[in-house]
């Protein structure tokens with residue numbers, strides 16, 4: 115048996131990853147370390163999972179994290195834990211530096227001390243900055259983050275690589291484009307649009323609505339992460355993308371049409387400051403080295419996602435009835 119410490123396992127991608135690993139591999143024990151922030155939901159994972167342990171620990175709290183490493187022989191670390199929403203980083207950058215930078219430093223130091231076999235940092239295409247009309251990000255593109263969120267993620271990547279070069283630690287980095295799918299917190303564009311549309315509520319579209327993201331269904335991302343954990347070369351960065359570039363306006367129109375809702379729900383609102391124009395990933399490297407290709411095209415992925423939110427109304431209604439209401443007011447009233 116191998117033991118894999120997953121941080122942020124009650125969040126969107128982390129919970130999808132844990133479900134995937136526990137299904138695929140009966141020889142891996144998962145230790146989920148999560149502080150259960152606003153973005154987490156313990157209901158994202160079933161109760162009484164086999165080969166699974168949970169610790170409620172903030173990765174910034176080194177003594178508490180240290181206890182997890184002392185109590186268990188950890189073979190792999192996959193670090194999903196992060197503050198992940200760009201708009202929140204614009205309102206309150208400090209917590210992004212705490213979790214996304216100080217947190218990974220603790221994980222790296224403890225992983226080094228306990229001779230972890232592989233350390234995978236889950237990063238993002240946003241560290242590369244913003245593209246014009248043409249071109250794609252490759253692993254060789256210089257880092258040029260433009261929001262406090264992406265700056266904190268770029269810092270984490272650089273710290274992780276410094277441990278590879280300085281201490282010969284077996285570090286790997288994956289950088290992925292925009293995920294969507296089941297269990298995504300409603301602050302992010304796609305679940306926000308589906309839920310607002312179901313509630314016949316205005317859909318806030320930033321700026322001219324022409325910003326482009328390279329969308330990937332979460333199960334394709336999780337599959338790519340698993341390949342890198344198993345087969346990636348240490349000291350390397352791997353891009354993961356969905357090969358599905360789409361303007362925000364087009365995504366929203368697709369969802370509204372699928373739900374038979376009027377396009378008049380769309381409200382063009384004040385733009386996000388420093389709003390990155392376009393992201394697009396060149397993921398040739400992971401395809402050539404590991405045969406990775408996304409399996410879900412955007413229509414198939416969106417249809418599955420829309421159906422999941424239609425069939426899991428209790429999951430999102432519970433979130434909407436809590437602190438999310440206040441967040442929504444603060445974030446959208448001024449727009």
Ligand code: NAD
Pocket residue numbers: 121122123124125126127128147148149150151152153154155171172173174193194195196197198199213217236237238239267289290291292293294299
């Ligand atoms: P999320 O916000 O849904 O979940 C984050 C999880 O981390 C939550 O469970 C939260 O409780 C936990 N967490 C936050 N701070 C913590 C702390 N200090 N200690 C312990 N746990 C803490 O995020 P997500 O969308 O699932 O993203 C997961 C990772 O993937 C992040 O590192 C993010 O940067 C990266 N990523 C996300 C996307 C995307 O489109 N969502 C794309 C590429 C990369």
Ligand code: DAU
Pocket residue numbers: 198199200201237238239240290291292293301302303304306318319320325326327362386393
């Ligand atoms: O690219 C990967 C990144 O994707 C991840 O690293 C981040 O963790 C994740 O949050 C996501 O960042 P984005 O800022 O691209 O995602 P978001 O869903 O916030 O926004 C997607 C696009 O939609 C973006 O151009 C802003 C726009 N948008 C977003 C919201 C929430 C709107 O027009 N209206 C909205 O209400």
